[in-house]
Amino acid sequence: MTSPAQSTTRSMIDITDLTVTKGGQTICHVANTTFAHGSTVGITGPNGSGKSTLLRVLAGIETAFAGECVVDAAVKDRVFVHQSPYLFSGTVLSNVEYGLKARSTSRSIRQEQAVLWLERFGVAHLARRSVESLSGGEKRRTALARACVLQPKLLLLDEPLADLDPAGIDSVAQSLNKLDASTILITSPSPLPPDLTQATISLRQE
Amino acid sequence: MTSPAQSTTRSMIDITDLTVTKGGQTICHVANTTFAHGSTVGITGPNGSGKSTLLRVLAGIETAFAGECVVDAAVKDRVFVHQSPYLFSGTVLSNVEYGLKARSTSRSIRQEQAVLWLERFGVAHLARRSVESLSGGEKRRTALARACVLQPKLLLLDEPLADLDPAGIDSVAQSLNKLDASTILITSPSPLPPDLTQATISLRQE
Amino acid sequence: MIREGILEALQLLLRRDASVIDAATRSLWISIVAVIAATVVGISAGLLLARKRFPGRSLLVLLLRVGMSVPTVLIGLLCYGLLSRRGTLGELELLYTPTAIILGEFFLALPIVATLTHGAITRLDPRAFETARTLGAGPLQRTVTYLREAKLAIALAVLTAFSRCFTELGIAMMVGGNITGRTRTLTTATALETARGEFASGVAMSLILLSIAMLVTLAIALLSREAAEQVS
Amino acid sequence: MIREGILEALQLLLRRDASVIDAATRSLWISIVAVIAATVVGISAGLLLARKRFPGRSLLVLLLRVGMSVPTVLIGLLCYGLLSRRGTLGELELLYTPTAIILGEFFLALPIVATLTHGAITRLDPRAFETARTLGAGPLQRTVTYLREAKLAIALAVLTAFSRCFTELGIAMMVGGNITGRTRTLTTATALETARGEFASGVAMSLILLSIAMLVTLAIALLSREAAEQVS
Amino acid sequence: SDRQPTDGKPESSKTAVPHASGSSPPESVLKVASTTSTRDSGLLDVLLPEFEKANNCRIDLIAVGTGAALKLGEAGDVDAVLVHARSAEDKFMDGGHGIRHEPIMHNFFIIAGPAADPAQAKGHDAVSALQKVATGEHRFVSRGDDSGTHKREQSLWLKAEGRPEWEDYVESGQGMGPTLIMADEMNAYVLTDEGTWLKQSDKVQLVPMVKGADDLKNPYAMMVVNPDKSSAINADLANKFSDFLISKRAQELIANYEIKGQRLFHPDRLKQETPE
Numbered sequence A, B: 001m002t003s004p005a006q007s008t009t010r011s012m013i014d015i016t017d018l019t020v021t022k023g024g025q026t027i028c029h030v031a032n033t034t035f036a037h038g039s040t041v042g043i044t045g046p047n048g049s050g051k052s053t054l055l056r057v058l059a060g061i062e063t064a065f066a067g068e069c070v071v072d073a074a075v076k077d078r079v080f081v082h083q084s085p086y087l088f089s090g091t092v093l094s095n096v097e098y099g100l101k102a103r104s105t106s107r108s109i110r111q112e113q114a115v116l117w118l119e120r121f122g123v124a125h126l127a128r129r130s131v132e133s134l135s136g137g138e139k140r141r142t143a144l145a146r147a148c149v150l151q152p153k154l155l156l157l158d159e160p161l162a163d164l165d166p167a168g169i170d171s172v173a174q175s176l177n178k179l180d181a182s183t184i185l186i187t188s189p190s191p192l193p194p195d196l197t198q199a200t201i202s203l204r205q206e
Numbered sequence C, D: 001m002i003r004e005g006i007l008e009a010l011q012l013l014l015r016r017d018a019s020v021i022d023a024a025t026r027s028l029w030i031s032i033v034a035v036i037a038a039t040v041v042g043i044s045a046g047l048l049l050a051r052k053r054f055p056g057r058s059l060l061v062l063l064l065r066v067g068m069s070v071p072t073v074l075i076g077l078l079c080y081g082l083l084s085r086r087g088t089l090g091e092l093e094l095l096y097t098p099t100a101i102i103l104g105e106f107f108l109a110l111p112i113v114a115t116l117t118h119g120a121i122t123r124l125d126p127r128a129f130e131t132a133r134t135l136g137a138g139p140l141q142r143t144v145t146y147l148r149e150a151k152l153a154i155a156l157a158v159l160t161a162f163s164r165c166f167t168e169l170g171i172a173m174m175v176g177g178n179i180t181g182r183t184r185t186l187t188t189a190t191a192l193e194t195a196r197g198e199f200a201s202g203v204a205m206s207l208i209l210l211s212i213a214m215l216v217t218l219a220i221a222l223l224s225r226e227a228a229e230q231v232s
Numbered sequence E: 001s002d003r004q005p006t007d008g009k010p011e012s013s014k015t016a017v018p019h020a021s022g023s024s025p026p027e028s029v030l031k032v033a034s035t036t037s038t039r040d041s042g043l044l045d046v047l048l049p050e051f052e053k054a055n056n057c058r059i060d061l062i063a064v065g066t067g068a069a070l071k072l073g074e075a076g077d078v079d080a081v082l083v084h085a086r087s088a089e090d091k092f093m094d095g096g097h098g099i100r101h102e103p104i105m106h107n108f109f110i111i112a113g114p115a116a117d118p119a120q121a122k123g124h125d126a127v128s129a130l131q132k133v134a135t136g137e138h139r140f141v142s143r144g145d146d147s148g149t150h151k152r153e154q155s156l157w158l159k160a161e162g163r164p165e166w167e168d169y170v171e172s173g174q175g176m177g178p179t180l181i182m183a184d185e186m187n188a189y190v191l192t193d194e195g196t197w198l199k200q201s202d203k204v205q206l207v208p209m210v211k212g213a214d215d216l217k218n219p220y221a222m223m224v225v226n227p228d229k230s231s232a233i234n235a236d237l238a239n240k241f242s243d244f245l246i247s248k249r250a251q252e253l254i255a256n257y258e259i260k261g262q263r264l265f266h267p268d269r270l271k272q273e274t275p276e
């Protein structure tokens, strides 16, 4: 990841001919694309078109790729939410506090923030529950709250709407609106609700 | 599960005031409901309304419930697909053959059938791939093929469309059409495509 | 001492010292037989305790865990009590035979395999059990599935048990008797050399034991990998 | 013999036999210190080998696995060579002290903890690592997270190592010396009683050892459960 | 400790008559329990093959602690016992566990100690040497395992009017080999049997202090286990083995057995030739 050409009006993400190859096959290809700071962009494409792979590259998790990919945020300022989120064993609250702990937020603020975001996603009543007993949608909401509470510069959400009910989708839209400073990428195999994103790019099966 | 009242024109599923309680809370409640043989029924309801729980009761996995629930199929004739499917380590093909092996299907028929259903779900080209490297949608398709290939009397699909692209949703619709003899229940947190189901029941958050 | 030990080990191996090869072979097959038996019983027990609910289950789990702390001297003593001519099984005349050592090592390995297998199966994703059941797998197919899903942990359990048996001394001494050419193993030979003050020879014996252990470790790693590919 | 052993064990415990309590206490604290040290080093090694990629990593994993097969007599011999008056560390005058036993048992426990921890961490869901990283957890928080996610397996690793140390004989004999009142442990006491032909007393000593092991097993089970709740 | 009269039917052996047809006749087996120091002397490696060959049999030698060896005999798990602990042997015979008790040979215990001899024990007899060690509270390593050697140490202390308690009196609870090593590491005095001493003397820095005195005599004996204990006891062969051990041939082998150029045992049944 080299430094971008024009540093004054640079974009959050600058992709030049990004290609990821696994097992001899190109599994993700993105031609020249930029994502502006603060934008919320949808990434659609059929199953297996490389959406998750793209997000993993942008998150800094997947590092084996060809082409260029410049991200204007340190890896620690990017947060990625898995397509099928992984919750640490413990309570819902402890999960949402996890990243805040890493950022040495004080205990009281941590809890306050965590509960606030759990409320926004409609699962504050589950704060003390052990994650094992959550329903699919409740797990998703917890994972989203755990990411959003960090208000990262770059938020990478892999199919966040997959198992949410309409109210949940609404809560995502409203929550993301609160993250003015963040650039947000949202994948989906089917078209996203138009009010959620400002733009959408499409991946094609290679 | 007692034997049904009218054995001649009995329905596949007869539910009388089914209630599941966990941690002191009712997590799933269904008043008197019947599902006819051969019908495909949608079950919708918000996150946490008990959709998965209902399917688990019907599958015979969850056995702690109050009320009555009569299913006109042995437990071994009911197949349940998790909301987040679990694939056994190995190849896609070995997963789809799994249930056929359990039914002592001959090797050649097993493979033929498995490939056929993988084709129907559009993932026949992945047959030899190890499941770890699949994308979310590819995993889902594999799990659905693994269940459908058994052509069970009762097929319980927990949010099967969650991470499928439009083509994938189409393949589900067409595949389920091939299962004439099966009664199929499909959950979803949001309304299902109308051509997929003949009827829909709604659960409410308790 | 170490350098001398290595040299002596090499010498013994190069000139194919008959008594060393005899002890090494015996050590190996005794442990393998004991561990195979313990693996069969221990994996079954571990699976059962992880999957079936019955009264007294957690007590059994606890007992098996404590069972890992049964010293070999005690197993040796108890087996002696059993196999002695005054004991219950005295008539079988098994005392001071390799069979007696196998019996003792079986009891040594059993709680290790059972406890670690139980742990491995318990840690599996509960959906694995539900999926196997809903797809109609019978007891055998289910068992194979669970073992495959936990194969690394179970291979480690078997390896741990093997290491324990292959290096144990108390049982081999007590019920084997360390009889030259009959029940002498690499560890009793090591102990013998050590007691005689022949430290370099003791080190040599142990090094030979270690090189065999290395081969077995590799074999278990390969076997568990292959088993994974075959059953699928 | 068993019945007599149980009776004698009870008698020894009831009249709080000084030499038995002395040996039991020593056995316990020696193993605990050794296992704690091995746990710290072994868990770190296991984590490192599971998470970091560097040349020679798989060789190290293999060596640690083989390390589980180092017989206690060999560890005893090597430690003796090190601590003997003529050895490298002879000046420390550690031979025939509890410290010497701790040193030996540390090497006995280390490969067990490291191998089983490595296995446990390797088996974790890869998303666990990715999630911890993407949420910005530093090395310490990540470590705590991974250990918590693998806590049952790691508790079993520690228990296995403890059982091994608590019941081992070769090291305690060789570098401890089984000196009355100074380095005698429950296992060396068992061995002594056995050599004297006092089989029932041997059984009694082992039974006392076992009852302590039972308490430790329970303690580890509780601790690992509590640790899980605290760190969260 | 008297000899029972059962020892006199050496000809009735089933082992002497191998099965006619079988290619490998079933070997008859003699199980002998001995003390570890006896085994470690290496003498049995010379004696046993000789007997095995002559009688077409096999001897399983089980070397354990003195107490354990006697217990194995009491339990009937072995056919013969070879130990050096006179009082324990008497008890064994009095208890009816043995039918025959044959003194075979003897050698001597040695009191060894650091070359500097801080207790100035050298040149004294065993009892006063021990007294000097005790009064000076010098380091002494005792086996403390009720073995023949330990029992002898205790009887010496009795003659020395009891053993005072002192800090540096260490009980190893181990066999002779490890105990000798421990004494060497600790620069301590120790009572050892001659066999172990000769085997290991070049590895230790200790030197002999008291040697060859009468109260350090170390007699070895063979006992045949009472066959009433179990039908599986091979008393015939055990008797034959006893006969062999006191035979001229075996006694000569014993007399000529050397470690590092030194004779180790004095046969008891070769009167005219026994030196001393």
Ligand SMILES: Nc1ncnc2c1ncn2[C@@H]1O[C@H](COP(=O)(O)OP(=O)(O)OP(=O)(O)O)[C@@H](O)[C@H]1O
Pocket (backbone or CB within 6 Å): A022, A023, A025, A027, A028, A045, A046, A047, A048, A049, A050, A051, A052, A053, A054, A083, A189, B133, B134, B135, B136, B137, B138, B163
């Ligand atoms: N190691 C691998 N070898 C071969 N193909 C791989 C490997 N890893 C991933 N793939 C393939 O890469 C493709 C892209 O995967 P990715 O997870 O990015 O898809 P996706 O767009 O997120 O799909 P979905 O909508 O199903 O989540 C998939 O077809 C997957 O099978």
Ligand SMILES: Nc1ncnc2c1ncn2[C@@H]1O[C@H](COP(=O)(O)OP(=O)(O)OP(=O)(O)O)[C@@H](O)[C@H]1O
Pocket (backbone or CB within 6 Å): A133, A134, A135, A136, A137, A138, A163, B022, B023, B025, B027, B028, B045, B046, B047, B048, B049, B050, B051, B052, B053, B054, B083, B189
């Ligand atoms: N052990 C438990 N204790 C308390 N509540 C529980 C327990 N197990 C499950 N629940 C709750 O039961 C409710 C129903 O769960 P279920 O998984 O059936 O919901 P669902 O309708 O499938 O939701 P989703 O659309 O999110 O998948 C959830 O709110 C869940 O948190």
Ligand SMILES: [Mg+2]
Pocket (backbone or CB within 6 Å): A051, A052, A053, A083, A158, B135, B136, B137
């Ligand atoms: Mg994806």
Ligand SMILES: [Mg+2]
Pocket (backbone or CB within 6 Å): A135, A136, A137, B051, B052, B053, B083, B158
């Ligand atoms: Mg659900």
